Structure formats: structure tokens, C-alpha cells
Amino acid sequence: MSDPIEVSLTHRMNFPDKEDLLDRTAQGILGTPMDRPEGPLKVSGTATYADEDHPPGTVYGWLVRSSISKGWVTGFNTRDLRAMPGVLAVIRDKRMLRNPAQGQASKAPYQGPAEIFYKGQPIALVVAETFEQARDAALNARADYDDRSAKGVFVPAEAKYEAPRSQQASKGDLDEAMDEAAFAVDVEYHTPSMSHAAMEPHAAVAWWDGGHVTLRGSYQMLGSNKAELADALGISPRNVRILSPYVGGGFGSKLGISHEGVAAAIAAQKLGRPVAVALHRRQQFETTHRRSESRQRIRLSCGADGRMTGVGHDAWVSNLPAESFSEPVTQATPFTYDGENRQIGHHVGRLNITCAGSMRAPGEAIGVPVTEAAMDELAQAAGIDPVEFRLRNIPEKDPSSGRPFSSNRLADCLTRGAESFGWKDRRENGARREGEWLIGMGVASAIRVNMLVPSTARVILLPDGTARVETDMTDIGTGSYSILTQIAAEVLGLPADRVTTVLGDSDLPQSSGSGGSFGAASSGSSVMLAAKAVREKLAKRMDCDPDDLTLKDGYAIAENRRRTLAEVLEGDTLQGTGTIKKGLTSVDHQQACWGAQFAEVAVSTVTGEVHVRRLAATFACGRILNAKTARSQCIGGMIFGIGQALHEEISTDARDGSFVNRDLAEYHVPANLDVPHIDIEFLNDRDPYANPMQAKGIGELACCGTAGAIVNAIANATGERFRSFPVTLDKVLERLG
Amino acid sequence: MDVTLTVNGAQRTLQLDDPRVSLLDALRQRLDLTGTKKGCDHGQCGACTVIVNGRRINSCLSLAVMHDGDEITTIEGIGQPGDLAPMQQAFIRHDGFQCGYCTPGQIMSATAMLDEVRQGWPSQLSGDLGPAELTDDEIRERMSGNLCRCSCYPNIVDAIRDAAQGGDRANAEDAA
Amino acid sequence: MKAFDYYRAESPADVIGTDARPIAGGTNLLDLMKHQVETPDRLADVNHVGLDGIERDGDGLRVGALVRNSDLAADPSVREGWPLLSRAILAGASGQIRNRATTGGNLMQRTRCYYFYDLDTPCNKRAPGSGCSAIGGVNRIHAILGASGDCIATYPGDMAVAMSALDAVVEVEGPNGRREIAATDFHRLPGDAPQRDNDLQPGEMILSVRLPAPLGGKHIYRKVRDRRSYAFALVSVAAVVVMDAGRMSTVRLAFGGVAHKPWRVPAAEALLQGQAPSPDLFDRAADAVLDGATGQGHNDFKIPLLRRTLNAVLAEATEGSK
Known part of the structure; x- marks a missing residue:
């Protein structure tokens, strides 16, 4: 086969898209509820995840946990462990990680297994011939310590807080606005540490070929992961290849290279054999990232007319010493609601507990439900219907920066959502009862910033008229395989089954990766551009302007000519490379995704148990690329919100910072019976400032707000405000008469 | 010790040197049937569910040696691409x-x-x-x-x- | 998991009197062995010793130790005569676990105390004399009744709570022959030896559980927990109430999630028995049940929760029977 003919397109988003290409293509596959192309593999157990498809001769590693919370490892029973059956190595290498890398770090996180910063920190890797031998030996590891746990700080109340200057902001005089307001609330809310708890625990298998390492792992962002692993190992990124064809859930927990990847690579190099390291579920809870707990003070004021005059949001979160990440709790507050007088405060405390990092919608996931609950409190104080109160306070432009919105559909979402949900049937607080159950309805806006991240993809049109999409993008359940297939098929006018999408290999062109809900928009745009480059080449071969070319069902049509793609290609392969970069539209416009969420709950007057009876949401997030996977993303996000509202909390022992409920029996992610029917509606929407596809993020938006709607519904049911998440039955019981 | 399992209708004999091997790990690591997943290894998630002698169980909470003579159906035996159940x-x-x-x-x-x-x-x-x-x-x-x-x-x-x-x-x- | 010797027992005789640890469903034992909380040297696989039948015993029923939870809950005679037992079993664990877990094994289920599971913290149950980390630690799921200064763990199961209320009898055999233990007395209070969960002696094996004649009346098992399914009880109430001419002629109550054993208070039952139901009476019964109840901080809520749940269960059990 001859060399492919290469074409490329790079696009920087400096201006809104006016081309509307995806509204002019003919295939009609984009946006449809197409089944996932990898579905047959996933339902038959043939999709291979990280800890599968082991090379021959693979041996097993198990990480050893620190039994102290702060101090140094001074000795280790390596000799005893080496004498145990099957044990091949006990590795305490200074390149091992303290905690996983943060998202997009592209360099190694804090390294060194000798100094202990939190209980459960990995301090060694034991490798043995079999999994059973490795586990046994690791559980018999004994370290000597210089134990400084007594100096550890384990609870927020004892932490020293920093207030980074760049993360404080104010405008006008909030104190005065609060004093002069007809109605005001000044309330404090608490949210707990939470865990991603993806169903696939982190796992990696590494093998070396000379100075080159291949790592099969469970990661979300292969481009930066490659750089992180290389940096951690002290080798060039050119000598690293990471494979993550299927990722068993991420939610942010697999953004950065993690313990198992680095440890497996070190061990495999040392032993000259492939080494597999899977985190035990309890290790996932205590050594990968958590979502930080938060304390949030919300101050809101409005006039007698229900128009807001002040918005204040101060947040206190935590992380390990020397970690730069801190949960950006207030991220959406500056632009969500009107108010002349504003104040944002951000405070970071240092704790000796498991590293905090990004978890699904870092910031808004906990900031929005809290502000939405406080909004409800203010609406109630002002005697205005909560939906109406929100509608009255939606700003024309970003009230903090003065920037225009690229698009703001919040009012449409609230109005349409209220109608579909039957909001008009909501009664006064405490007015609806069925037997022992109090029934209530609640609303919350859903807001999440929209982002674009550099991304590159290749689209190869083969001589037989089939196409292959190649990028190092991952599919963590979000639907990347589906939408990238659909985008290429749409632009090239191919039935979806003639497009094969290859992902999850760091040797492929570097994508945005999966995170921050920017994956679909960023990697999708790169695929669109790559396909568009090929399309333009086809137009040339058809002797027509690209605008006059119709591609459909494998045919190229221009004027009265209709040829199969194979005929147009004449044995050639066209290889398009597309790159998207963010530009001025991210700076001169405030971009966000919008939604309105509604919940109906029942609260037992006997036990304080809360059941969610109904959830509904209306979203506006630009073009929908696949109606089926988009809906699934939303359902999943909202169920995350059920967990956040009612169940999920990492219980930390205040004496040593350990996570006592670090398993799936005691950390309660929602189970099937906890989840009611959920209605999802997407508004027909386009955001030309977002990217050439005019699509925006979805997966995180859906979990911003749900918990707010649920606690507001609980308030409507009971007449009581609960300001500490999750609203477990003991908290409800305390207030029941 | 030899453990004979009928997996997805085919008889498979495992030479197990270690009785600690769970049914789940036997399937995944020794029979290369990785369709059965390990989510928690402690019966708290259900990802490892297989059908043994007609009943669903958590394969993580069972030793392979305890299943000598048993009939096991895994996801691979339910249907494969092109012939899905x-x-x-x-x-x-x-x-x-x-x-x-x-x-x-x-x-x-x-x-x-x-x-x-x-x-x-x-x-x-x-x-x-x-x-x-x-x-x-x-x-x-x-x-x-x-x-x-x-x-x-x-x-x-x-x-x-x-x-x-x-x-x-x-x-x-x-x-x- | 420590290495162990394994053998398949062909009959109870292969196990009784030995130092081997019986393994049946394995749903709790293997969980604990993987954490090396349990480290038996020998495992006797008892899945093939028989003892897997449910048979009539006069007006009662004899349930073999190897009867799976699913089979017991679905058994037509159990559903008919002892629905409390079906309901309690079905409120526990998941379909998969109930398909493996056995009658005998479920009685042997150990606590879910976080610290019992954590080898790096003191725990008198796991390592006698090391101390109790739950006291002064996170103790939301812990005991409010019958706890000691050495241990505040709870028995986490559901099935045994119903068996206690039903006056079931556990039949065991040891090197010195057979004996019977009332289900209510099978589990112990922690006292100063919390390492012992129950009264089973070394070398003994559970053969069966005998259910006395059906009581009739209403059978209610109400389990209160953090998730609607697949979660351990914070508090559970098992109740059998038989009404006769507007009075409670028979009352059996047992409580789960609140003590080191299924909690049974004869004084509370006596107080209700023969009386017409009333909220005031229910409240006095709750007083009797909660006599001596002590919270540890995080679990203080279990005291009002038990009271409210009991009141609601009694109201439901006596509703419309006047």
C-alpha cells in the first residue's frame, strides 16, 4: 500500500463558529441515540481492562500500607518477607509515590515512600510469583518507624488555613448590602470527604523492552500520564507507552499516574518480568485521591422585590502539605446570580489525611448544591417561589467580570424543567403527608464551567472507503468510542459501522484526555477537524468547493456526479490530522453549561430515612453528540448527587486521620433500589463560542445541583433545613418531633 | 491438587498448588476468563457474579477448591459478539x-x-x-x-x- | 490470606472434635481471611456433609446448618409459618450472598466494627488485651446495649434476630455429644472476653436450627439502614404479635444492630402481653427495651431510633385488630 496522503487542520477558538458544518452534513448519524460500538465487547466480558491480558510470565505485586500517620520508615522486615514462599522482591524505591499525580500535572507527584504523611500511605511493594503469595507477604510486612503521628493534624478544626491571594475576590460592600437588605441569609454548610469509588480499582501491569516501558493501566489522560510516569521513573517520555483501551470508571480518580503504575514499572525493571499491581478496594479509598471536605459560608441578600443585592461565598477545604490542588468550591458563584456586592473567599488547610484531588466536577459538585440550598433559604425568607426567585436573579452578563456569556440558558432550563416536573403541585413546607412519610419537592440550578483543552486526532480514510479514528483519548464510560465514531462518520458521510475508533494508546496523537467534561468537546473537535481536512481533500478530487460536496452513505456527491469513496480515492489513503486549541472565546466570554434539577423525596417521620421518589432535569449544553450516551451521563451524574445528598461520607478517625469506612460495604454509594425513575430533557442548544462542534460538557454538569435539589426537597417535606451533607437519618431524626 | 470445573460447558482441570486461590482469581488468572471482574474482592459490589450450579454467587467469596465438580457459567458463556444473549x-x-x-x-x-x-x-x-x-x-x-x-x-x-x-x-x- | 490446609469433609464426623475451621458459604470467613483478621490453619469444607434439608419436626421445623439463606427464605413452610424469618433473611445482604450463605455460617457471622477489620489498630476482639479503638473512635454503627469497656461491637446479622424472636434452638454437636442452645443465648455479650462471639465451644459444630411451632399473628421485620438495600442494620426490629379480642395474646420482640447479640427483653414482652395496644404502652415497652442503653457519641441516635421504630412496628402489628 502506498504512503497515505497527509492533510491537516489546526483551529484555535479565537472567534465563534459561524461555519455550522455539523448542521450542514448529510449523514444524520451525529446526535442520534446510536448504541455504543464497543457495547458487544463490554456485555460479553471481552473488553479488556487494565489488570487483564497479562503478558506471559506476569508476576504480582501488592502495596504495603503505613500503619502510622506521620513520621519516617526506619526499618523493614525485608529479609523475613524475602524468605516467604514465592516472594521475588520487596521494593522500597525512592521513586515510588506519596500520592497520585493531580490532573494534567505532566510531572511526577510528590515521591518517596520513606516519609509518611498520612495513614495508609504505600511504603513498599511486595512482588511474588502469585497474587496469593504477594498478598500474604505484604500483610506480614512490618516496618520500624520514627513515629511523629502525635504531631499530625487530622481534623479541619485544628488545621492552619492559607488564603491564597489570587483566590480571593470582592466587589462593592457585601457587609453593607447584608445589613441593608430586606432579606438576607448568612449560613454555614458542611460537606464531607468523598471517594470516587470507580468500579474498577486502579491497576497496572508493566513490562520493559530494553529501556522502553509499556504500562497497561487504568488512566484518563494518557498524554500527561506518559509524562508523569517518565518523570517519576527518570526516563524520557519517548520511552513510555501507556495502554488504557477500557477504563472501568474514573470520575477524576485516574487523572494522574498513580502508585500502582509507578510501582509496577519499577518492579518490572528490577525483575526483568512483567509485574501486575492492582489496588485493593481499601487501598483505592485510602491512597488515591479523595474529594476534600468543605466548610462553606454563604451570604446572600435581596431587596423586598426579590432582586439580589449581595452574594458571598467563602470556602475552607484541605489537602496534604505541598499539594497545589484545592477544591475550587466557589468556581460558579461569581457568575450564577446577580448582585452588585460580592465576595469570594478560598482557604486551604493542611491535613495529614489522604490526598485531595479532582472528583467529578471539582468545585461545582459541592459548591453549587450548597449555594442552591442557601438560595432556597433566601427565597423562603423572601416569600417567593424558589423557581421564580432564581428566574428573577439570572444576570445579563457575568456580574463579577462584566464579560458576556457565550450563552446562558438557565432561565429556559428552569422554566421548561418546572413545567415538565409538575412544579406547580409543590405545596407549603411540611404540608404533604402520606402515612408516615412527608413528601417534598425541591429545585436547584445546575452550573458547570465549560472548558476546551488542546487535542489532536487522526482520521484515516482507507482505499475501501472505510475510516479509522486514532487518538490517545480514553473512554471511561462517557461514550468516547460512540461520539468520535459518529463525528467522523458524520463529516465523512459514512455509516457508523464503516468507522473504527481506536483509543487508549499513548502512541496515538495526544488528546485532551477525559476530565473536566472537556473530553467530548475537545477530542471531538479534533476528530471533526481531521475529518474535515479529509473532506476538503475529497472535494478537491471531486473538483468542487467543499461547501458543494455532499458525503452520504459512502458516496461523494457534487452537482450531478455521485461516486463511491473508493472510486474517489483510487487506491489512495487519506490521512487527516486535526488539532483544536482554545483561544480568545475562552477569555472574552464566560462559558458554562446550564441545567435545572428537580427532586421529589419522602422522609419517614418514624426513622428519618429519606427516599428519593423522582428526579428530573433539563439541561442545555450545546449540541448533543449522542442522545443515548448523553442521557446516561446525566443519569449517572444525578445519581452521584443522590449519594452526595444522602449517603456518601468518608468517616475519618480524628485520632489518626484514617478512613474507617474504606470499603464498599460501609462507604455507601447508591444501590439500585435507592434510585428512582429519572427524566432527562435536553434543550435544543448550540454554543458557537465553545468549539467548532458547538457542543459542551455534560457528565459533570449533571452532578452539580442534584444534591441541592434533594436537600431543598427535604426542607419542603419537613420544614427543616439540613446544612450538613449527607443528610443521613440520624440528622433528620434529631429534628423530628 | 486437581480441581475440575465445568466452565461454560467445557471441562477444565486446574492444577492448584495453593488452596487460597479464589474462584474469581482462578477464572481470571488461571483460566484467562477475565470477563468476570474484581471490584472489591469482598462481596460488596457484585462485579464478580457468576452462576454456579444454576445460582448466582460472588466468585470472590469462594475458594476454587470448594468448586471441584461444579458447573460454572461466566459472562463468556452467556454470549459472545455476534451471538449475544x-x-x-x-x-x-x-x-x-x-x-x-x-x-x-x-x-x-x-x-x-x-x-x-x-x-x-x-x-x-x-x-x-x-x-x-x-x-x-x-x-x-x-x-x-x-x-x-x-x-x-x-x-x-x-x-x-x-x-x-x-x-x-x-x-x-x-x-x- | 495465610496459608492453610484444606480438606473436604464428607460428614459432620470429619469436623466435630477437630481443630479445623468449618467453611460453608465462606461469605464472611473468606472476607476476614483475606484481611488476615482470621488465620485458620485448617479449613474443613463442610459443603458436602449433608445437613442441607428443611424438615418437619412435630409442629416445628428443623433447618439443616447447610441450608442456604435463599432456600430458607423461599421455603414454602417457612413463608407460611415463620414469615418473620423469611423477611429477616431477605432484608440482609444480596441475592448472590444469600445463595451462598448458610444457616450455620450466618450464626457465626462476625462483627462489622471498622477496627476489628483493621490490623493496624487495637481491638480486643481481634487481639485480646490490645484495647478497643471504637471507644473514642468512630462508633456510629456500634452497640447501645450490653456493651462493655472492652468492646462495643455489634452482631451485624438479620437472620439470627428473627430466630431469637421465634425462640429457635441451635443444635450443636461436639466431642462430648449433642447439646441445644437457645438462639437467644447463642451469641454472647462481650464482657471481658469479646474475642468470643458466641457459646459454640472448640470442636463443636452447628448441625441444625429448630423452629418451634408457628405462633401465627403478624410477623414484621423492619430494618433501618443508610441505604435502602445491601447495607447492614443500624437498628432492626423483629416482632411477632398475635391479637386476641383486642389484646396482644402473644408478643415476641428481638432487636438487631444494637448489641453484641440479637437483643431480647422478656420484660418488655411481658409488659405488652395480654394488654390492649396503646401508644403509651408501646412507649413503656420501649423503656424496658432501652433500660441501660448508652450511646458512645456517634451512635446516640440509635436510642431514639430504636424507640420510634419499635413503636411503629407495634402500631403496624396491632393495627385494625381491635
Whole structure:
């Protein structure tokens, strides 16, 4: 086969898209509820995840946990462990990680297994011939310590807080606005540490070929992961290849290279054999990232007319010493609601507990439900219907920066959502009862910033008229395989089954990766551009302007000519490379995704148990690329919100910072019976400032707000405000008469 | 010690040097049947569900040696691409999965669960403990031993209801 | 998991009197062995010793130790005569676990105390004399009744709570022959030896559980927990109430999630027995049940929760029977 003919397109988003290409293509596959192309593999157990498809001769590693919370490892029973059956190595290498890398770090996180910063920190890797031998030996590891746990700080109340200057902001005089307001609330809310708890625990298998390492792992962002692993190992990124064809859930927990990847690579190099390291579920809870707990003070004021005059949001979160990440709790507050007088405060405390990092919608996931609950409190104080109160306070432009919105559909979402949900049937607080159950309805806006991240993809049109999409993008359940297939098929006018999408290999062109809900928009745009480059080449071969070319069902049509793609290609392969970069539209416009969420709950007057009876949401997030996977993303996000509202909390022992409920029996992610029917509606929407596809993020938006709607519904049911998440039955019981 | 299992209809003999090997690890690491997933290894998630002698169990909480002579069905034995079982097709049609990691366990569990319903087994929601009607809540309760963090529960319920009510018919329509 | 010797027992005789640890469903034992909380040297696989039948015993029923939870809950005679037992079993765990877990094994289920599971913290149950981390630690799921200064763990199961209320009898055999233990007395209070969960002696094996004649009346098992399914009880109430001419002629109550054993208070039952139901009476019964109840901080809520749940269960059990 001859060399492919290469074409490329790079696009920087400096201006809104006016081309509307995806509204002019003919295939009609984009946006449809197409089944996932990898579905047959996933339902038959043939999709291979990280800890599968082991090379021959693979041996097993198990990480050893620190039994102290702060101090140094001074000795280790390596000799005893080496004498145990099957044990091949006990590795305490200074390149091992303290905690996983943060998202997009592209360099190694804090390294060194000798100094202990939190209980459960990995301090060694034991490798043995079999999994059973490795586990046994690791559980018999004994370290000597210089134990400084007594100096550890384990609870927020004892932490020293920093207030980074760049993360404080104010405008006008909030104190005065609060004093002069007809109605005001000044309330404090608490949210707990939470865990991603993806169903696939982190796992990696590494093998070396000379100075080159291949790592099969469970990661979300292969481009930066490659750089992180290389940096951690002290080798060039050119000598690293990471494979993550299927990722068993991420939610942010697999953004950065993690313990198992680095440890497996070190061990495999040392032993000259492939080494597999899977985190035990309890290790996932205590050594990968958590979502930080938060304390949030919300101050809101409005006039007698229900128009807001002040918005204040101060947040206190935590992380390990020397970690730069801190949960950006207030991220959406500056632009969500009107108010002349504003104040944002951000405070970071240092704790000796498991590293905090990004978890699904870092910031808004906990900031929005809290502000939405406080909004409800203010609406109630002002005697205005909560939906109406929100509608009255939606700003024309970003009230903090003065920037225009690229698009703001919040009012449409609230109005349409209220109608579909039957909001008009909501009664006064405490007015609806069925037997022992109090029934209530609640609303919350859903807001999440929209982002674009550099991304590159290749689209190869083969001589037989089939196409292959190649990028190092991952599919963590979000639907990347589906939408990238659909985008290429749409632009090239191919039935979806003639497009094969290859992902999850760091040797492929570097994508945005999966995170921050920017994956679909960023990697999708790169695929669109790559396909568009090929399309333009086809137009040339058809002797027509690209605008006059119709591609459909494998045919190229221009004027009265209709040829199969194979005929147009004449044995050639066209290889398009597309790159998207963010530009001025991210700076001169405030971009966000919008939604309105509604919940109906029942609260037992006997036990304080809360059941969610109904959830509904209306979203506006630009073009929908696949109606089926988009809906699934939303359902999943909202169920995350059920967990956040009612169940999920990492219980930390205040004496040593350990996570006592670090398993799936005691950390309660929602189970099937906890989840009611959920209605999802997407508004027909386009955001030309977002990217050439005019699509925006979805997966995180859906979990911003749900918990707010649920606690507001609980308030409507009971007449009581609960300001500490999750609203477990003991908290409800305390207030029941 | 030799352990003979009938896995997906084929007899497999394992030479086990170590009785500590769980049924789950035997399937995944020694028989290369990695369709059965390890989510928690402690019976807290259901990802490792297989059917042993006709019943769904958590393969992580069983030793392989305890199953000498048993008949085991894993997801690989339910259906393969090109020849998927109605339940598998229903999961695809209703998008009853996202990341796919809990999916084999969900499908194994659902398959056996429908059999339990056919046998008239009650659940904690079956008020009079009589034969259960397969309401959505009954499906939810009976599937609560399979966690899904992507949280596809509503789609999983739809898929199971569809498969239970004659997914075959829907498949025929799809194929037509 | 420590290495162990494994053998398949062909009959109870292969196990009784030996130092081997019986393994049946394995749903709790293997969980604990993987954490090396349990480290038996020998495992006797008892799945093939028989003892897997449910048979009539006069007006009662004898349930073999190897009867799976699913089979017991679905058994037509159990559903008919002892629905409390079906309901309690079905409120526990998941379909998969109930398909493996056995009658005998479920009685042997150990606590879910976080610290019992954590080898790096003191725990008198796991390592006698090391101390109790739950006291002064996170103790939301812990005991409010019958706890000691050495241990505040709870028995986490559901099935045994119903068996206690039903006056079931556990039949065991040891090297010195057979004996019977009332289900209510099978589990112990922690006292100063919390390492012992129950009264089973070394070398003894559970053969069966005998259910006395059906009581009739209403059978209610109400389990309160953090998730609607697949979660351990914070508090559970098992109740059998038989009404006769507007009075409670028979009352059996047992409580789960609140003590080191299924909690049974004869004084509370006596107080209700023969009386017409009333909220005031229910409240006095709750007083009797909660006599001596002590919270540890995080679990203080269990005291009002038990009271409210009991009141609601009694109201439901006596509703419309006047």
C-alpha cells in the first residue's frame, strides 16, 4: 500500500463558529441515540481492562500500607518477607509515590515512600510469583518507624488555613448590602470527604523492552500520564507507552499516574518480568485521591422585590502539605446570580489525611448544591417561589467580570424543567403527608464551567472507503468510542459501522484526555477537524468547493456526479490530522453549561430515612453528540448527587486521620433500589463560542445541583433545613418531633 | 491438587498448588476468563457474579477448591459478539452500562435473578412473600447486590424488564 | 490470606472434635481471611456433609446448618409459618450472598466494627488485651446495649434476630455429644472476653436450627439502614404479635444492630402481653427495651431510633385488630 496522503487542520477558538458544518452534513448519524460500538465487547466480558491480558510470565505485586500517620520508615522486615514462599522482591524505591499525580500535572507527584504523611500511605511493594503469595507477604510486612503521628493534624478544626491571594475576590460592600437588605441569609454548610469509588480499582501491569516501558493501566489522560510516569521513573517520555483501551470508571480518580503504575514499572525493571499491581478496594479509598471536605459560608441578600443585592461565598477545604490542588468550591458563584456586592473567599488547610484531588466536577459538585440550598433559604425568607426567585436573579452578563456569556440558558432550563416536573403541585413546607412519610419537592440550578483543552486526532480514510479514528483519548464510560465514531462518520458521510475508533494508546496523537467534561468537546473537535481536512481533500478530487460536496452513505456527491469513496480515492489513503486549541472565546466570554434539577423525596417521620421518589432535569449544553450516551451521563451524574445528598461520607478517625469506612460495604454509594425513575430533557442548544462542534460538557454538569435539589426537597417535606451533607437519618431524626 | 470445573460447558482441570486461590482469581488468572471482574474482592459490589450450579454467587467469596465438580457459567458463556444473549442485547439497547466494568456481573446477576423470580422466590419487597410480580422496584431490589458507580441503574432496570418481557421479540424487530 | 490446609469433609464426623475451621458459604470467613483478621490453619469444607434439608419436626421445623439463606427464605413452610424469618433473611445482604450463605455460617457471622477489620489498630476482639479503638473512635454503627469497656461491637446479622424472636434452638454437636442452645443465648455479650462471639465451644459444630411451632399473628421485620438495600442494620426490629379480642395474646420482640447479640427483653414482652395496644404502652415497652442503653457519641441516635421504630412496628402489628 502506498504512503497515505497527509492533510491537516489546526483551529484555535479565537472567534465563534459561524461555519455550522455539523448542521450542514448529510449523514444524520451525529446526535442520534446510536448504541455504543464497543457495547458487544463490554456485555460479553471481552473488553479488556487494565489488570487483564497479562503478558506471559506476569508476576504480582501488592502495596504495603503505613500503619502510622506521620513520621519516617526506619526499618523493614525485608529479609523475613524475602524468605516467604514465592516472594521475588520487596521494593522500597525512592521513586515510588506519596500520592497520585493531580490532573494534567505532566510531572511526577510528590515521591518517596520513606516519609509518611498520612495513614495508609504505600511504603513498599511486595512482588511474588502469585497474587496469593504477594498478598500474604505484604500483610506480614512490618516496618520500624520514627513515629511523629502525635504531631499530625487530622481534623479541619485544628488545621492552619492559607488564603491564597489570587483566590480571593470582592466587589462593592457585601457587609453593607447584608445589613441593608430586606432579606438576607448568612449560613454555614458542611460537606464531607468523598471517594470516587470507580468500579474498577486502579491497576497496572508493566513490562520493559530494553529501556522502553509499556504500562497497561487504568488512566484518563494518557498524554500527561506518559509524562508523569517518565518523570517519576527518570526516563524520557519517548520511552513510555501507556495502554488504557477500557477504563472501568474514573470520575477524576485516574487523572494522574498513580502508585500502582509507578510501582509496577519499577518492579518490572528490577525483575526483568512483567509485574501486575492492582489496588485493593481499601487501598483505592485510602491512597488515591479523595474529594476534600468543605466548610462553606454563604451570604446572600435581596431587596423586598426579590432582586439580589449581595452574594458571598467563602470556602475552607484541605489537602496534604505541598499539594497545589484545592477544591475550587466557589468556581460558579461569581457568575450564577446577580448582585452588585460580592465576595469570594478560598482557604486551604493542611491535613495529614489522604490526598485531595479532582472528583467529578471539582468545585461545582459541592459548591453549587450548597449555594442552591442557601438560595432556597433566601427565597423562603423572601416569600417567593424558589423557581421564580432564581428566574428573577439570572444576570445579563457575568456580574463579577462584566464579560458576556457565550450563552446562558438557565432561565429556559428552569422554566421548561418546572413545567415538565409538575412544579406547580409543590405545596407549603411540611404540608404533604402520606402515612408516615412527608413528601417534598425541591429545585436547584445546575452550573458547570465549560472548558476546551488542546487535542489532536487522526482520521484515516482507507482505499475501501472505510475510516479509522486514532487518538490517545480514553473512554471511561462517557461514550468516547460512540461520539468520535459518529463525528467522523458524520463529516465523512459514512455509516457508523464503516468507522473504527481506536483509543487508549499513548502512541496515538495526544488528546485532551477525559476530565473536566472537556473530553467530548475537545477530542471531538479534533476528530471533526481531521475529518474535515479529509473532506476538503475529497472535494478537491471531486473538483468542487467543499461547501458543494455532499458525503452520504459512502458516496461523494457534487452537482450531478455521485461516486463511491473508493472510486474517489483510487487506491489512495487519506490521512487527516486535526488539532483544536482554545483561544480568545475562552477569555472574552464566560462559558458554562446550564441545567435545572428537580427532586421529589419522602422522609419517614418514624426513622428519618429519606427516599428519593423522582428526579428530573433539563439541561442545555450545546449540541448533543449522542442522545443515548448523553442521557446516561446525566443519569449517572444525578445519581452521584443522590449519594452526595444522602449517603456518601468518608468517616475519618480524628485520632489518626484514617478512613474507617474504606470499603464498599460501609462507604455507601447508591444501590439500585435507592434510585428512582429519572427524566432527562435536553434543550435544543448550540454554543458557537465553545468549539467548532458547538457542543459542551455534560457528565459533570449533571452532578452539580442534584444534591441541592434533594436537600431543598427535604426542607419542603419537613420544614427543616439540613446544612450538613449527607443528610443521613440520624440528622433528620434529631429534628423530628 | 486437581480441581475440575465445568466452565461454560467445557471441562477444565486446574492444577492448584495453593488452596487460597479464589474462584474469581482462578477464572481470571488461571483460566484467562477475565470477563468476570474484581471490584472489591469482598462481596460488596457484585462485579464478580457468576452462576454456579444454576445460582448466582460472588466468585470472590469462594475458594476454587470448594468448586471441584461444579458447573460454572461466566459472562463468556452467556454470549459472545455476534451471538449475544437477549439480556446482553437489551443492555446494549438500553445503555445499561457506561464504563462496562460492573456489566458482566450485572448481566450474570440479572440472568439468574429472572430464574429466581420464575421459581417464585420472594424479596424483601414482596409484602406477603407470595410469588412476585416483576415490578421495577422488585428488579431494583433484586439487583441491589450489583453496584454501578457510573450509575446506570435506571437503564439496567429498563434492560432487564425488556429482556424479561421478550427481548427476543425486540431483537427480531431490531434485526428486521 | 495465610496459608492453610484444606480438606473436604464428607460428614459432620470429619469436623466435630477437630481443630479445623468449618467453611460453608465462606461469605464472611473468606472476607476476614483475606484481611488476615482470621488465620485458620485448617479449613474443613463442610459443603458436602449433608445437613442441607428443611424438615418437619412435630409442629416445628428443623433447618439443616447447610441450608442456604435463599432456600430458607423461599421455603414454602417457612413463608407460611415463620414469615418473620423469611423477611429477616431477605432484608440482609444480596441475592448472590444469600445463595451462598448458610444457616450455620450466618450464626457465626462476625462483627462489622471498622477496627476489628483493621490490623493496624487495637481491638480486643481481634487481639485480646490490645484495647478497643471504637471507644473514642468512630462508633456510629456500634452497640447501645450490653456493651462493655472492652468492646462495643455489634452482631451485624438479620437472620439470627428473627430466630431469637421465634425462640429457635441451635443444635450443636461436639466431642462430648449433642447439646441445644437457645438462639437467644447463642451469641454472647462481650464482657471481658469479646474475642468470643458466641457459646459454640472448640470442636463443636452447628448441625441444625429448630423452629418451634408457628405462633401465627403478624410477623414484621423492619430494618433501618443508610441505604435502602445491601447495607447492614443500624437498628432492626423483629416482632411477632398475635391479637386476641383486642389484646396482644402473644408478643415476641428481638432487636438487631444494637448489641453484641440479637437483643431480647422478656420484660418488655411481658409488659405488652395480654394488654390492649396503646401508644403509651408501646412507649413503656420501649423503656424496658432501652433500660441501660448508652450511646458512645456517634451512635446516640440509635436510642431514639430504636424507640420510634419499635413503636411503629407495634402500631403496624396491632393495627385494625381491635
